[in-house]
Amino acid sequence: MASNRGGVDGPGGHRDHRLVDRYPSVDEVVAGAVDLTERHPLGVRLRRVGTARSGEPLWLLSVGRGSRNVLIVAGPHSNEPVGGGTVLSLARRAATDPRLCEGADTTWNFLLCLDPDGARLNKGWQSGPYRLTRYHRQFYRPGFAAQPEWLPEESGTGRLPETRALLAVQDQLRPYLQCSLHGVDVGGGFVEVTRALDGLPEQVARAARELRVPLEVGPYDALYWPTLGPGVFEIPPPKQGDQFAAITEAAVQSTWFHPQPYGTVTAVVEAPMWGVDGVADGTPHPDPRPELLSISDGLRAEAQRIEALLDRVRPELVARAGQFLAPVEEYLAVSPALADAWHPDAALSEPSRLPPLTRAHVMALRISARRLMVRSSGLLHRALTEGAAGRHLDVLADLDASITRVCAVYEEEYGAHWIPVGDQVEFQSRVVLAAFSALAPLRPFAAGAAPGPQG
Secondary structure (H helix, E strand, C coil): CCCCCCCCECHHHCECHHHCCCCCCHHHHHHHHHHHHHHCCCCEEEEEEEECCCCCEEEEEEECCCCEEEEEECCCCCCCCHHHHHHHHHHHHHHHCCCCCHHHCEEEEEECCCCHHHHHCCHHHHCCCCCHHHHHHCCCCCCHHHCCCEECCCCCCCCCHHHHHHHHHHHHHCCCEEEEEEEEEEECEEEEECCCCCCHHHHHHHHHHHHCCCECCCCHHHCCCCEEECCEEECCCCCCCCHHHHCHHHCCEECCCCCHHHCCEEEEEEEEEEECHHHHCCCECCCHHHHHHHHHHHHHHHHHHHHHHHHHHHHHHHHHHHHHHHHHHHHHHHHHHHHHHHCHHHHCCCCCCCCCCEHHHHHHHHHHHHHHHHHHHHHHHHHHHHHCCCCCHHHHHHHHHHHHHHHHHHHHHCCCEECCHHHHHHHHHHHHHHHHHHHCCCCCCCCCCCCCCCC
16 A cells, blocks of 8 residues: 555545555554544544453444444454455445435444454564465464354353454444455455345456456355355354354354344455455366365375474463464364365265365365465464474474465465455455445445445
């Protein structure tokens, strides 16, 4: 970016998404929000709605004064920074296009970053240059229990302060639309919704086509979920004890469903960082058995190798770099069950386990298996770099080589290519506007056709 406000102004005050060349930091997103309140003091407000675990404020930016609310949540996962740029883009549009607020009797509310603590732990790669190896060596994402969108505690005890803040905002606003802004490190764009929205699949496909974003038609996240259209999936209500047992994030209550009693529709919008065209190939796979065998055996072997490395260094790192070890141990714990589920003897003989596999499904599974292990390698590499003060150089070299090897496979075998930040932001923005257009009472415009000036 050419400014610390999250974008670049073009002629006539319009903002060209193609000129946004890096992710804004947490501080830059807040600065952009403050700047917007100063430019539009009557229609834009910024208020603190909670406190992160570190004591950092959680900020809600509100645009418009309609009686109905839209809620946009950025930064739910700390390694997915695209939402910061998206909330600034959408907030500027809402502040300057009356069709989005007055025309739809709507107030737009933007939670600027749900996990600022985790986001700051990704600052080593977030500003670029964007290379897969650099991303994974500086990667951070907390374990499942430390991710604020999830509600693993039925009683509510032990919920994170960020989670409590989001729930309070949902209960106060009772939004008719909630959008959670996520990113895919390697793969394609897709959308998950709690119920079907008219015209959304067509608008998602159009945005992907025009921005040259691969549309992921068989993502691992939605492997068992109903398909509403290419790249659009319906999130089923949380349910324990079924095929989701190996997919932790789908097996618990979440903030996606918490506001559903208010009539809220939630859309989870995934934008890719490095695109892989193969995830868009929905043709049937001619022979998935050898692919599944390779995926299953490879995941099991790599998990065992990393587990052995972890055993060598764990005692020393627990006290010094525990925040990096927790997610590694979680990835290693779920890997055997996933390897079992993806083994062809189980996956192909039990129809309830996997759907009929397309080439896109197989590519998604290949990426997912490698993702678990390269993240484990990256987190352990970082734990050693930051917590072991030059010790265990042989383990560090082994992990470094593993990261390099997986990233080479991503690029050379899977064809992973960088999607410009501006295109990631624009893809998310168009999907959010499409969901809004499907639900807004006046349906003020065809989403993606006339997004309005960005101020």
